[in-house]
Amino acid sequence: MRDRHLRALAVFFLALVASSLQCLAADKKATAGPKGGKLLESIGAHAEFVIGKDNRVAIIFYDENLKSVPVSGQIVSVYAEPKTGKISLTMEKKDGALVSKEPLPKPGFFDEYQITVQIKAAEESKTESFKVRFDLDVCGKCKLQEYACICRR
Numbered sequence: 001m002r003d004r005h006l007r008a009l010a011v012f013f014l015a016l017v018a019s020s021l022q023c024l025a026a027d028k029k030a031t032a033g034p035k036g037g038k039l040l041e042s043i044g045a046h047a048e049f050v051i052g053k054d055n056r057v058a059i060i061f062y063d064e065n066l067k068s069v070p071v072s073g074q075i076v077s078v079y080a081e082p083k084t085g086k087i088s089l090t091m092e093k094k095d096g097a098l099v100s101k102e103p104l105p106k107p108g109f110f111d112e113y114q115i116t117v118q119i120k121a122a123e124e125s126k127t128e129s130f131k132v133r134f135d136l137d138v139c140g141k142c143k144l145q146e147y148a149c150i151c152r153r
Contacts, residue, residue, distance in 0.1 A: 030150040034066055038148040042128040045074060045121040049132055051147060055103035057089060059117070060096070070096040075120040075127075080104050080134070082113040107134060115147075 033039045033048030037060075040047045046062040059076050061069050076098050078089040082105045089100040107113055115132045135146035142151050 032142070032144055032148060032150050033060070034062070034068070035060060036144055036148060038132055040117060040119065040130045042119050042121065042130075045119060047074075047076075047117075047119055049115075049117055049130070049148075051104065051134075051136065051145070052099075055106070057091075057100040057104060057115070059091070059098040059119075068096060071098055073122045074098075075123065077118040079116040079118075080113065081116065082107060082134075083111065104134060 031039060033050065035048055035050050035058075037048040037050030037058075040049055040059075046064065046066065048058075048060045048062065050058045050060065052058060057078050059078075061071060061074060063069050071093050076091050078091060078100060080087045080089060084105065087105060089102060089104070091098040092101055093099075104115070105113075112133055112135045115134050117130045117132060118127050119130070120127050132147050137146045138144070139146055139149040139151060142149055144150065
């Protein structure tokens with residue numbers, strides 16, 4: 001009988017801790033990247049996803065203080081998924097960042113699509129995936145492009 005009560009108490013305690021951690025994570029304020037892009041927080045790297053004026057993707061890496069660091073051993077894959085089909089973008093080193101050789105496909109009118117960014121901080125690291133919605137409209141509240149919006153509407 002005592003074991004059952006201890007087990008129930010342990011389960012309750014673990015549920016309480018998990019709930020508290022979820023609340024803390026939800027309260028964490030989203031911040032924009034230094035270049036106005038979407039910050040991709042991964043275990044081994046801090047990266048910013050930026051769509052340039054020419055619709056090319058740039059991935060910029062940062063240290064813990066959001067100071068730019070050159071690309072060293074990070075492995076990045078970027079996939080655009082418009083209605084016409086999934087496209088893999090070729091990334092190349094340029095000015096300390098990884099930049100796509102080709103621009104993102106232009107969406108149709110009122111047509112958005114998903115972009116998947118996969119990052120490995122190093123060869124032996126686990127791959128982490130991030131989903132970004134391709135939407136270049138400007139948010140009326142935070143004034144960032146919608147793909148990088150930090151309002152959490």
